[in-house]
Amino acid sequence: MxxxxxxxxxxxxxxxxxxxxxxxxxxxxxxxxxxxxxxxxxxxxxxxxxxxxxxxxxxxxxxxxxxxxxxxxxxxxxxxxxxxxxxxxxxxxxxxxxxxxxxxxxxxxxxxxxxxxxxxxxxxxxxxxxxxxxxxxxxxxxxxxxxxxxxxxxxxPIEDFTIFGGMMLNRFDIGHFMNITRKPASAWHAFRLLLRHARDRLLYSRGTRLTLxxxxxxxxxxxxxxxxxxxxxxxxxxxxxxxxxxxxxxxxxxxxxxxxxxxxxxxxxxxxxxxxxxxxxxxxxxxxxxxxxxxxxxxxxxxxxxxxxxxxxxxxxxxxAGFWAPVSLIPSQHGERPFPHLFLDRAKPGVIAVNLDGRRFVNEAVSYHDFVTGMIEEEVHEAWLVCDHQTLRRYGLGPVRPFPSPFKNQLRTGYLKRGTSLEELAEVLSMPSDNLIETVKRFNLDACTGTDQEFGKGSTDYQTYLGDAEHEPNPCLKPLEQAPFYAIKIYPGDIGxxxxxxxxxxxxxxxxxxxxxxxxxxxxxxxxxxxxxxxxxxxxxxxxxxxxxxxxxxxxxxxxxxxxxxxxxxx
Structure with missing residues (x-):
């Protein structure tokens, strides 16, 4: 070769x-x-x-x-x-x-x-x-x-799919890293991967443990x-x-x-x-x-x-014409780079998607292809993923990692938007605050009962598979309650x-x-x-x-x- x-x-x-x-x-x-x-x-x-x-x-x-x-x-x-x-x-x-x-x-x-x-x-x-x-x-x-x-x-690999300078994680690894502060077994698994990666970086430009x-x-x-x-x-x-x-x-x-x-x-x-x-x-x-x-x-x-x-x-x-996926744009020194929102965030409890008017338009837990299909059918050219502080720290949002990873840089660049209240977040996002407040209120009521009556988030085995199995009564539903609130703008995109x-x-x-x-x-x-x-x-x-x-x-x-x-x- x-x-x-x-x-x-x-x-x-x-x-x-x-x-x-x-x-x-x-x-x-x-x-x-x-x-x-x-x-x-x-x-x-x-x-x-x-x-x-x-x-x-x-x-x-x-x-x-x-x-x-x-x-x-x-x-x-x-x-x-x-x-x-x-x-x-x-x-x-x-x-x-x-x-x-x-x-x-x-x-x-x-x-x-x-x-x-x-x-x-x-x-x-x-x-x-x-x-x-x-x-x-x-x-x-x-x-x-x-x-x-x-x-x-x-x-x-895509830079944002790695951590610590080119370290790759599979789905199994991601689960451990999300529980690194909660479960000793997860902490040990993460420690062994980090040790391997540290050795790699002595000789290679990125990690050599290849997944995905x-x-x-x-x-x-x-x-x-x-x-x-x-x-x-x-x-x-x-x-x-x-x-x-x-x-x-x-x-x-x-x-x-x-x-x-x-x-x-x-x-x-x-x-x-x-x-x-x-x-x-x-x-x-x-x-x-x-x-x-x-x-x-x-x-x-x-x-x-x-x-x-x-x-x-x-x-x-x-x-x-394509295999659709919603993407956000991460600011960088060389311009914006797209990040695909595939399965790590949209289906999680406490995450909703709203259009520029502050209203939900699709089931957030459907596949990435179906999510963008929903955007296209509803003529939503741009949208926002929204969550509260507890959700951001528990699950992350896009490339924003869960606790204990910092996220000040994403706030500084404007990639991640924040509001101390829903009213303030709506002002930051230039959308009607009454619409966003009403949308969250309705979603929160459904989340408490475990049934999303508007779009059915968390209504199939596939959707709950991507949620949080430890969260009840629905792995995909949790009220947005704990301020501050956060949002990331997303657009239609594809993976091929x-x-x-x-x-x-x-x-x-x-x-x-x-x-x-x-x-x-x-x-x-x-x-x-x-x-x-x-x-x-x-x-x-x-x-x-x-x-x-x-x-x-x-x-x-x-x-x-x-x-x-x-x-x-x-x-």
Whole structure:
């Protein structure tokens, strides 16, 4: 793995170094192909490296080994209900069949090892076919030191997802850190992690204990290193090379030509960094709403545009163009940076979201995708997350950490707003104080009874899963009573795009007449999402990315063997 000049020809070239592309490369390698990965960024890992790392694979072997059961037909029906008339039956069936196979293959042949979440409800846990646990997988924590000199080439995690200069925490760790002053076991767990991190910082620029998406990217990269699969960074796709109606390679941005005898795989992460394209398919942006993406900037849709240039079909009919997430903007020396409000704050007891008029507009505990969908449907271009002092110190709010972490800097920069009373907070936020007071009064009455009559916060297993299990009567509801009060402004955003290239069940790219374009594959967010713009559960981007990466690598290697056998028979 190096940035030496690549060979002029490979069996298969993969463009993009995230989970989908790396999986396709590894599977193809084990299928006997000469493979290379090309990455536009100066780092490898793509959006996978900065993701939460959840992987949705129904009926996977890890849950089965733990004695859990699942039904693929129920999972299919769940997806069908989510996607409605946009359901692509052949692709969904291919995913449900290949997903468990992929898990077994990767565990047997690579360093990508998984563990299942025993309890992790699908986002619409009250709907038919949903599961309360087992379908979501995580990569096992990975020791980044194994990457040696290549560690610095792995794309770093989002800065605000780390503490103390690059220390990563998983969900299990976060729970301990939130209870560090309350439970001795949590304090001991945190102490051991801090000691490990202190040792890391003597030799590395950040922590080497990799969790979440970093663990996936690190484990895949380590597997590629061992198999001597080259990953060339700072090599961008300019156009696809076509001969006799077949894709036979690509041209780089610096004029080089890389040939691929048996196919090109597009896995560059979609188009979240392409403002013009995003605006053309996002009605709320057209209406004037600000929108911020958490995906890496290099993902600007170049692969999709290159494929369209040779006749590929770019699907624009999904329910939503992106996988939505509310974001706030953190001031910094280099301008504002977006922070995603995924699962740590909105569902917690004592947190509400209000529009600029001081009124609630959505159930705060729904998934991040559904929360922004609510913003879009109610034409709320900006909103505020509001809580009281007790809630802020117990759970935190966005990047504002719970007690004992200080938060004076967030107040000083204006990121966190404060008022000694609701009237003062409303004045600070430039909203009608009567509306905010009435909103909080109504919410507080419901919180005391444990039932949010207005929006149903805390009414499903998924929502209460993200609340505080120790809080009663509802893990998601608590009155806002203890002054001072705080607020953070949030906007619509995304963690990736859902619209992509049309493919068949083998990951082969289709043209506008639904015919296969020979030699061209797509997976990850370059492939149109099998969820069609819906968001059924945690990991519905990485799950299909890994599954179709596996499918693509398998099909390409099988096609190579078939071609070689044909030539031998012809001789």
């Amino acid at each position: 190096c940035n030496d000049f690549p060979d002029s020809e490979y069996d298969l070239v993969v463009i993009g170094s995230g989970a989908a592309g790396m999986t396709a490369a590894l599977v193809a390698h084990f299928g006997g192909m000469k493979v290379a990965v090309f990455e536009k960024d100066s780092y490898f890992g793509g959006s996978t490296a900065v993701s939460g790392g959840a992987i949705w694979i129904p009926d996977n072997p890890k849950m089965r080994a733990a004695g859990m059961t699942d039904n693929r037909d129920e999972a299919y029906n769940y997806i069908a209900n989510e996607t409605g008339e946009l359901l692509n039956p052949s692709l969904v069936r291919a995913f449900l069949e290949a997903g468990p196979e992929m898990v077994g293959f990767m565990e047997e042949n690579t360093y990508l090892k998984f563990e299942h979440r025993t309890f992790s409800p699908d986002y619409h846990s009250d709907q038919p076919g949903a599961s309360l646990g087992g379908r979501v997988l995580d990569a096992q924590t990975f020791d980044g030191r194994l990457l040696k000199k290549q560690f610095n080439r792995l794309k770093p 998406g970093q663990a996936i990217a690190g484990r895949l990269a380590y597997s590629a290193i061992e198999k001597e699969i080259p990953i060339f960074t700072e090599v961008a796709l300019a156009s696809l090379k076509v001969e006799a109606d077949k894709v036979v390679g690509f041209h780089t941005n610096d004029g080089r030509e890389i040939l691929a005898k048996h196919g090109v795989v597009l896995a560059t992460g979609g188009f979240p960094g392409n403002g013009d394209l995003s605006k053309s398919v996002m009605p709320h942006v057209q209406a004037g709403s600000k929108h911020y993406s958490m995906s890496p900037k290099p993902a600007i849709g170049t692969a999709i545009e290159a494929a369209e240039a040779i006749g590929a079909h770019f699907v624009k009919t999904n329910k939503h 795009t859902s619209m992509g290239l049309a493919t068949d069940e083998k990951g082969r790219v289709l043209d506008k007449e639904n015919k296969v374009i020979p030699g061209l594959y797509a997976c990850g967010n370059d492939m149109n999402s099998i969820m069609a713009g819906s968001y059924p559960g945690a990991g519905i981007t990485l799950g299909p990315a890994l599954a179709f990466g596996y499918i693509v690598g398998r099909d390409a290697s099988e096609a190579k063997r078939a071609s070689e056998n044909y030539k031998e028979e012809a001789v």
